[in-house]
Amino acid sequence: MSAVPGSTSTALLTDRYELTMVAAALADGTAQRRCVFEVFARRLPNGRRYGVVAGIGRLLEALADFRFAAAELDQLTGVVDAATLDWLSAYRFRGDVDGYPEGELYFPGSPILTVTGTFADTVMLETLVLSVLNHDSAVASAAARMVTAAGSRPLIEMGSRRTHEASAVAAARAAYLAGFEATSNLEAGRRYGIPTAGTAAHAFVLLHDDECAAFRSQVAALGSNTTLLIDTYDIRRGIENAIAVAGTELGSIRIDSGDLGVMAQQAREQLDALGALNTRIVVSGDLDEYAIAALRAEPVDFYGVGTSVVTGSGAPTAGMVYKLVEVDGRPVAKRSAAKESRGGRKAALRRHKPTGTALEEIVYPHATPPPSGPDDRVLPVPLVRGGEPVDGLPTLEQGRDRLRAALVSVPWEGLKLSHGEPAIPTTFIGRETCAP
Amino acid sequence: MSAVPGSTSTALLTDRYELTMVAAALADGTAQRRCVFEVFARRLPNGRRYGVVAGIGRLLEALADFRFAAAELDQLTGVVDAATLDWLSAYRFRGDVDGYPEGELYFPGSPILTVTGTFADTVMLETLVLSVLNHDSAVASAAARMVTAAGSRPLIEMGSRRTHEASAVAAARAAYLAGFEATSNLEAGRRYGIPTAGTAAHAFVLLHDDECAAFRSQVAALGSNTTLLIDTYDIRRGIENAIAVAGTELGSIRIDSGDLGVMAQQAREQLDALGALNTRIVVSGDLDEYAIAALRAEPVDFYGVGTSVVTGSGAPTAGMVYKLVEVDGRPVAKRSAAKESRGGRKAALRRHKPTGTALEEIVYPHATPPPSGPDDRVLPVPLVRGGEPVDGLPTLEQGRDRLRAALVSVPWEGLKLSHGEPAIPTTFIGRETCAP
Numbered sequence: 001m002s003a004v005p006g007s008t009s010t011a012l013l014t015d016r017y018e019l020t021m022v023a024a025a026l027a028d029g030t031a032q033r034r035c036v037f038e039v040f041a042r043r044l045p046n047g048r049r050y051g052v053v054a055g056i057g058r059l060l061e062a063l064a065d066f067r068f069a070a071a072e073l074d075q076l077t078g079v080v081d082a083a084t085l086d087w088l089s090a091y092r093f094r095g096d097v098d099g100y101p102e103g104e105l106y107f108p109g110s111p112i113l114t115v116t117g118t119f120a121d122t123v124m125l126e127t128l129v130l131s132v133l134n135h136d137s138a139v140a141s142a143a144a145r146m147v148t149a150a151g152s153r154p155l156i157e158m159g160s161r162r163t164h165e166a167s168a169v170a171a172a173r174a175a176y177l178a179g180f181e182a183t184s185n186l187e188a189g190r191r192y193g194i195p196t197a198g199t200a201a202h203a204f205v206l207l208h209d210d211e212c213a214a215f216r217s218q219v220a221a222l223g224s225n226t227t228l229l230i231d232t233y234d235i236r237r238g239i240e241n242a243i244a245v246a247g248t249e250l251g252s253i254r255i256d257s258g259d260l261g262v263m264a265q266q267a268r269e270q271l272d273a274l275g276a277l278n279t280r281i282v283v284s285g286d287l288d289e290y291a292i293a294a295l296r297a298e299p300v301d302f303y304g305v306g307t308s309v310v311t312g313s314g315a316p317t318a319g320m321v322y323k324l325v326e327v328d329g330r331p332v333a334k335r336s337a338a339k340e341s342r343g344g345r346k347a348a349l350r351r352h353k354p355t356g357t358a359l360e361e362i363v364y365p366h367a368t369p370p371p372s373g374p375d376d377r378v379l380p381v382p383l384v385r386g387g388e389p390v391d392g393l394p395t396l397e398q399g400r401d402r403l404r405a406a407l408v409s410v411p412w413e414g415l416k417l418s419h420g421e422p423a424i425p426t427t428f429i430g431r432e433t434c435a436p
Numbered sequence: 437m438s439a440v441p442g443s444t445s446t447a448l449l450t451d452r453y454e455l456t457m458v459a460a461a462l463a464d465g466t467a468q469r470r471c472v473f474e475v476f477a478r479r480l481p482n483g484r485r486y487g488v489v490a491g492i493g494r495l496l497e498a499l500a501d502f503r504f505a506a507a508e509l510d511q512l513t514g515v516v517d518a519a520t521l522d523w524l525s526a527y528r529f530r531g532d533v534d535g536y537p538e539g540e541l542y543f544p545g546s547p548i549l550t551v552t553g554t555f556a557d558t559v560m561l562e563t564l565v566l567s568v569l570n571h572d573s574a575v576a577s578a579a580a581r582m583v584t585a586a587g588s589r590p591l592i593e594m595g596s597r598r599t600h601e602a603s604a605v606a607a608a609r610a611a612y613l614a615g616f617e618a619t620s621n622l623e624a625g626r627r628y629g630i631p632t633a634g635t636a637a638h639a640f641v642l643l644h645d646d647e648c649a650a651f652r653s654q655v656a657a658l659g660s661n662t663t664l665l666i667d668t669y670d671i672r673r674g675i676e677n678a679i680a681v682a683g684t685e686l687g688s689i690r691i692d693s694g695d696l697g698v699m700a701q702q703a704r705e706q707l708d709a710l711g712a713l714n715t716r717i718v719v720s721g722d723l724d725e726y727a728i729a730a731l732r733a734e735p736v737d738f739y740g741v742g743t744s745v746v747t748g749s750g751a752p753t754a755g756m757v758y759k760l761v762e763v764d765g766r767p768v769a770k771r772s773a774a775k776e777s778r779g780g781r782k783a784a785l786r787r788h789k790p791t792g793t794a795l796e797e798i799v800y801p802h803a804t805p806p807p808s809g810p811d812d813r814v815l816p817v818p819l820v821r822g823g824e825p826v827d828g829l830p831t832l833e834q835g836r837d838r839l840r841a842a843l844v845s846v847p848w849e850g851l852k853l854s855h856g857e858p859a860i861p862t863t864f865i866g867r868e869t870c871a872p
Contacts, residue, residue: 012623013601015594017634019622024636024657030643037639062601075626081657119643126637127621130597131604158451161566162753165449165498166602168567184451185563190511198453200460201562203473203760206768207466207555221460221517233771257770307753316752317598317743324639332642335669 045315047419055136159310481751483855491572579614595746
């Protein structure tokens with residue numbers, strides 16, 4: 001995402017108050033104080049049992065482009081003073097970032113990202129950090145539940161049309177991280193190497209003089225291993241036409257309407273009776289994790305998921321916040337009766353049983369050694385040092401693997417789709433607090 | 437939004453199946469058939485009474501950049517054949533677009549956008565059209581309810597951090613269209629000329645040795661007309677400190693936590709007692725249309741709204757679809773028991789009482805003269821002719837005015853926040869249908 005056409009800067013994807021704070025802090029000398037900001041979620045949305053960290057890779061790319069050139073500085077005249085404009089023109093982030101790697105689970109209070117540096121260096125990143133992590137984690141958290149609900153059956157993300165055109169690309173990435181097999185979105189394919197999928201819409205059938213003409217055209221262009229959409233007019237007749245045109249080696253049929261469970265059963269019986277034993281069944285149309293789970297016993301081979309995955313299935317934002325927790329080594333926190341605020345930089349580890357099942361998330365002061373046992377795993381990893389990404393950051397594929405492994409470690413109750421408590425509790429130890 | 441860094445093309449913000457359909461249609465000769473696609477919503481989300489059309493301006497900009505250069509074509513090798521790649525390299529949209537202008541209300545079945553041209557020309561735009569309109573209209577539809585709930589008090593959009601970083605810019609635009617006064621998002625200021633707002637976060641207070649030092653610094657940098665955030669430690673003490681530092685000419689205080697109604701009352705009494713009669717009160721923190729309405733009787737001067745507006749307040753997508761309704765003059769529609777599908781190109785007018793109150797949305801065949809009375813208004817306007825935007829398209833400011841006027845015309849029940857039926861019914865006349 002470029003903020004200015006022709007520019008690749010991400011620096012104006014920022015709330016105005018971050019720059020007015022920088023201006024005031026530069027003027028009063030506090031801008032150089034050493035600060036630690038922490039990203040965490042106070043709760044999981046919608047009675048979810050776990051969250052999935054996503055967007056770290058995108059954030060690091062956006063961070064590299066967080067620079068103020070003339071196009072950006074022009075816009076800031078009148079927002080901040082000349083001295084601040086000068087300072088911004090030379091700005092690049094020189095601090096450190098630590099965080100949970102993509103694909104890791106998180107729970108309420110998990111210190112998902114820690115940004116350290118001067119106040120001026122770190123305060124400006126609030127909006128960009130939160131925009132990326134809140135969006136991508138919301139999508140990945142919903143998508144992971146769908147992957148669990150689908151069991152071993154593959155899912156295709158096809159929700160681009162239901163979200164902002166740039167969110168769509170990021171949503172495809174987050175869904176893939178969570179275990180989806182492919183996306184309909186071509187830019188996600190280009191930018192992230194995600195497999196793309198899709199063959200035809202109802203419009204293609206309607207364009208032609210009849211369904212058989214459309215099917216013949218599609219098979220001629222895409223081969224008999226294609227997926228034919230068979231519910232434009234009549235599903236039973238559509239399947240007959242599909243096999244008549246493509247033969248029993250037809251790759252798949254897609255059903256996009258009706259009671260998908262009943263339709264899938266009837267379609268399977270009909271395909272088998274026609275000898276198309278290997279023709280697979282793709283279902284799509286208003287699927288969410290619950291609808292996917294409800295189709296477990298039906299002869300479905302692929303799920304196409306749109307609206308629900310790109311909008312976080314009822315939780316379109318992860319609700320993470322970016323809070324100042326330390327200034328020049330001194331813990332700080334807003335005083336609040338309603339919101340839990342814990343000062344001081346923190347780290348976290350996940351405690352497991354010897355069998356590998358997760359037991360609890362332990363959040364502890366960063367300055368103390370981890371209270372670590374043999375089956376514990378420290379969660380944050382270095383991501384940026386002195387403004388530069390560290391070497392060997394996990395790839396998107398490694399994030400997929402990480403999540404797959406992490407979900408295996410969740411206690412079985414934690415994989416239930418129903419609303420409830422987090423899968424494991426978060427324990428805060430040795431905490432410094434300013435809460436009353 | 438540029439799909440490829442360094443490129444301004446929007447052509448890959450597209451689902452793969454649109455291009456495979458083009459490839460098959462180019463091969464079989466149907467690609468040149470004259471098609472009409474229509475955008476409409478089958479229902480309003482969440483029991484809403486009306487929807488607000490938003491995103492038309494953004495869509496026309498994105499359409500101008502919908503071109504396939506080398507970076508895009510490279511990605512499509514293996515997706516479509518060489519003949520299609522050739523065709524795409526010369527592609528630009530040459531069709532026509534008509535639609536409801538931004539800021540117009542819509543109802544179930546309203547023909548919000550009509551795209552005409554060859555099949556190949558028009559089918560490729562499905563994802564881009566829907567991404568833009570579904571996102572922006574969802575935000576504007578929620579934002580308009582908040583504006584109504586706030587009465588004459590101004591609203592500031594500050595939700596960038598709760599949505600994808602590019603969605604944030606579009607959301608600020610949609611909220612402004614709906615009547616918000618300002619946004620926190622600097623890129624929305626640069627790109628669309630929307631007023632930006634914001635002064636300081638809790639982090640700024642925590643950075644300093646005490647609250648007074650922070651307030652002094654902010655007033656020195658931003659003047660005494662600034663907004664001081666007074667709830668970091670103790671609201672009563674915060675207000676004392678604010679007036680002590682800034683004097684009774686302090687512009688505003690902001691309260692971001694607690695029971696905002698009670699806090700606003702106490703703050704008003706305290707400010708008045710301190711002689712700060714003109715110091716205004718800004719409230720923020722998890723506000724949605726219902727919370728805003730609940731504060732009507734309280735001494736609040738500004739509302740800052742975040743999560744709820746950028747996520748459409750429970751309806752993050754408008755659910756619009758892009759359907760082929762006509763091929764070479766022949767009405768077409770998918771046959772479906774559950775979904776209403778009406779073939780044939782349509783237009784619409786809104787019928788009003790002589791007093792100006794809207795009575796019904798009348799959707800009629802485009803080929804017939806509008807069944808128009810003296811108080812009717814035909815809704816779609818020409819937007820694109822032969823691929824080029826028409827002259828004199830409405831500005832964002834004109835869209836704001838249009839919505840303001842349109843909301844005045846809504847029957848009073850239609851402005852209720854509670855769930856219910858659309859404010860006016862949609863009547864389909866002389867319709868061609870393929871439904872059973």
